[in-house]
Structure formats: C-alpha cells, structure tokens
Amino acid sequence: MANPVPTTRTLDLTVAGWRVPTPCDVIGEGPEALLLPALSSISARAEMRPLARELSGSHRCLVPDWPGFGAHDRVRVPLEPATFHAFLDALIAAAPGPYALGIAAGHAAGYLVAAARRHPQAFGRLVLVAPTWRGPLPTAMGAGRADWFGRIRRAVEMPVVGEALYRANISRPVIGRMMRAHVFADPAHVTPELIAAKHGITRQRGGRFGTAAFVTGGLDPVGSREAFLDLFGSDLPPVQVLRSEGAPRRSGAEMDALCASGRVVATRIPGALSPHEEFSRETAAAIRGV
Template identity: 30%
Template sequence: MVALLLTGAALARGTFQTPVITSPLRPAVNGEQRFLTLPGFGRVGYYADPRGEGRPLVLVHSVNAAASAYEMKPLWDAYAGTRPLYALEWPGFGQSDRPDVPYTPELMARALRALVAELGTEVDVVALSLGSEFAARAALDDARIRSLALISPSGLGEPRGSSQEATAENRAARLYRILRAVGTPLYGLLRTRPSIEYFLSRSFRGPVNAGLREYSLETSRRPGAQYAPLSFISGLLFTPDAYRELYSPLRVPVLVLYDRDAFVTFERLPLFVQQPGVRAVRIPGTNGLPQFEKLPEVKTALDAFWPRTP
C-alpha cells in the first residue's frame, strides 16, 4: 500500500497536482461557527446550535485525507433544534487551524476535552471511525463525557502491527519521516477527484453522497491540509492496541454501531460487549457511513441508547 502511494506521489509531481484554494471554506453544517484556542496548537473550530433541551450532544468526525464535520451532517440535521448540538472539527481539519506540527492522538483528545470544558457541562458524544479512539481517550480523563456512541469505530480489530507498542510506534514514526519527504506530491494525489471518489466509494454500499464528495474536495484543497493526513497515513494517529488502552477501561455507557467496513475490523467487538454498559447494534447494508445510507436505523438505535445513560 505504501509503495503504491509513493509511486503515486511521484506521478503527482506532474499530472496529478491539484490547486490550493485560499478562499474561506464554506460551513460543513448549518450551525454557528465558533473557535476555541488550544494551547500549543492554535484555533480549533466547532459548530454550535444551542437550541433544544437536555444534555448537549457532541458529534466528532473521522480522520482521513479529506475529513470534516460534513461526515456527521445527517446526524446534525436529524438532531438540530431538539437538544443542544455541537460538532467539533479535529485539529488539522475543516475550520480548525492546519499548522505544520506533530499530530498525535493526545492532541486530538485534548481538543475534545477543551470543547467539553468550554461548554462547562456533561455531554453525550457520537464519534465516527478513528474519531472513536480520540473520543474514548478523552472520556477516560473527563467525567463530563457521560456516554459514547461509536460509529464503525477503529481499534476493535487485532492490535496494529505488533503487540509491542514501542515497536509499532517507532515503525509509524519512520514511515512518517518518509512520507514527509514526499508529502506535498503525495497529498496532491490523494486529494484528486478520482482518489477521493475511490476511497469514499469503499464506505458506501450504494452511490457516494454527492454533497460529501464535493465538500471533501473543497476541504482537502486548503493551505496546510496535508499535515494531519500524513500523520494519519503513517499510523501515528492510531493507538497500537486501542481496545486494551482505550476501550476496555471505559466505565461510561457505550453503543457501537457497525456492519461492514473496508478500513476497520471488529474481531474484539464480542469481547467488548461483555463489559457492563456496552451495547452493539448492527446496521445492515452499510459500509462504514450508516448515517448517510441508513439514517432512520441509526437514529432509532441512538434514541434507544441515550435514555439508558445516567
């Protein structure tokens, strides 16, 4: 896979170069755009719709070459006005700053904890894919995160790379250094329309959502858009054994929504659901983005889950 990406990077120096767009990025969802300052990083963007009653709901997207809060737009639209609603954009993505700095799981977890602190109240969190690992990490250190709903979460398959965490982390660091050497042309390939359409198609059972496709193209062409994805591609944003480090220590109610996924596996999900307070609901006919293809089923599962959370 890496060899193919590096070959593509060489090609990207020519035909596959894509322009960087410096105009403001349009909003991903229909909410007020707000920012918080994360010390040592910069501004982190989030959307807010404080209407409604009950415990605030925080939505967090996945991480990929073109991630943004648009990935959570179906859920945003479904819950807007019914309860206070917020959508965080991880550092390096969407409306957040995109500096050339190290991107780590702890940085992402800090951003979510900072948003919870900004809100100053208990929250429920819905996280997508790798965002689930960051959300779990944040929940382990912040008791105000009262529940987690994880959509197609990473980290429930077999441990990544090696059972020795230092070995896996060193391997990711070495790969990151290699990718940094070809970062701009490599990312130039990843953000082309054919590349984005291909990777999105693997997360849809049916046609790719056109709005998500177009927004992915837009957000991936902003200045600095390559820095966080290069950390993702190298593996630096993954926890080598997320189940042991992040999921099994959780003591808050957890709902896992899943079916098939081209990028993650769920071998340890049966073990996870044996923990008190952990439930799993399969959303058949989906490939990792059930909120786009099976929104009624996803909403039904979520609405049944939250009344059980203290």
C-alpha cells in the same frame, strides 16, 4: 424541526500551548450533545451534519472539527495522540455541557472514551459509531512495518515533494474508489457531487499533514486491541456501540471484539465506515432506541 440550518461558533482554544481556533456547528434544541467526526483524509464536521439534523429535535448538537482536519486552513500543531487528548480537555473546558450524549465516529471513539474517564461528570451516555482504533496502513499491513509507515509519513510531510505525493494519491478518482470500497456501503450513494465536496476538504492548506499522520497510524489512540478494550472500564457512563453491518473485515473484527466484551451495549446498523453520514436516519433511530 424540518431541515434545520446549523450556525457556526468558533472556540478559541489553547491546546498544549498552541492556539487552535476551532469552528463548530451548533444545531438543534434540548439537552446538549457533542458529536465528534471520524478522523480520515476527508474528515470534516460536515460529515456529522446529517446525524445532527436527525437529532436536532431532541438535542442541541455541538460538532467541532479536529485540529489538523476540516474544510478550512489547518493550524499546524503536533499531530499525535497527546494533542487530541488535550484538544478534548480544552473543548470541554470551553464548552462544558454537561452533555447528555457524547457521540464519536470511527477513530474519534477512543479519544471520546478517554475524555469521559478524565471528565466523569461531562457525559450522560456515550455512543460510538463504527468505532476504530488502528489507522489504514497498520490495519491493512500489520504493525510489523511501523518503521516503513514512519518513512511514508515523513515523505508526505516534506516540502514540495510531499505535496506532490499527497496530491497524486488524493485525487478525485482515488477518493471515489476509497469511498465505494469501505466508507459507504452503497456505491450508488458516492455521487460526483459528494466526491467533489470530499476532494475540496483534502485541498485545504496543510491537508497533507493530518492525512499522513492518520493513514500511517500516527493518530492511533492505543497500540493494540487489548489496550482499546481496557479503555472500557466500570468508571464510564453507559456506552452504546453501533456496529455497521458493511464494515470492512478487519475493522469489523475489532468492532465485534468490543461488542463481545460485555462492556458495551451493541446495536447493528446499516453502512460501512461512515453510517452516520450515509444512513443518518437509521443511526439516529438506533441512538434513540426507536
């Protein structure tokens, strides 16, 4: 299937009492696969399209946006882990699969694994691409400044002042530096066109709320490495971790701890924190075992 074009399906979900219309890409033919994009300031389902296209010859891929993220106006919902767990429950109820593959990138990993434990018949296999569990500020500065992270989040969420703070810190130059520093492994892949597309995601109405929650650790699915590893029990389907070779040091150490736990099968792939987007062909080959 050469360069297939995704169609868009909107799931009208109710999440913890909130109506959350959820646009999804649908692409490919074959057994069902659910692909969850990473959570970040530039999170959108478009980042999973290169990987979905690579898998489209063997799987029918469903790629949703997370609540509060994506290249569209965001519905205001409580941005906390309970909302994201409830979102996956609602999504699986509306589109039950069953899924031969559940694929999650970055921070989506913990949420997918937890969903697989709650829905033991929903997934045949899980693939975690460069999995993370801790937001950028806690990763860089440690958990001891949680009160300060909360103040930052509240400041960005404020009317007027918060929007100004957000726009000053999510400009095109800032996005370019961020992507070259730890999102993509090859700086040459961070083109002006890509930066413009990512900047467009951040300019969506309500964009600052998801960013503030994620960056400050407010969307961390667990609070420690031990709690993250404890998610991987014997009640799960087979789990493959794709450990990106160029991941930042601290995030890479968490991936290595999971790979060394004996609870997953580990495969090394090129890339940094977004190998599914930057090296989609290699990522798909690792998923297929080629």
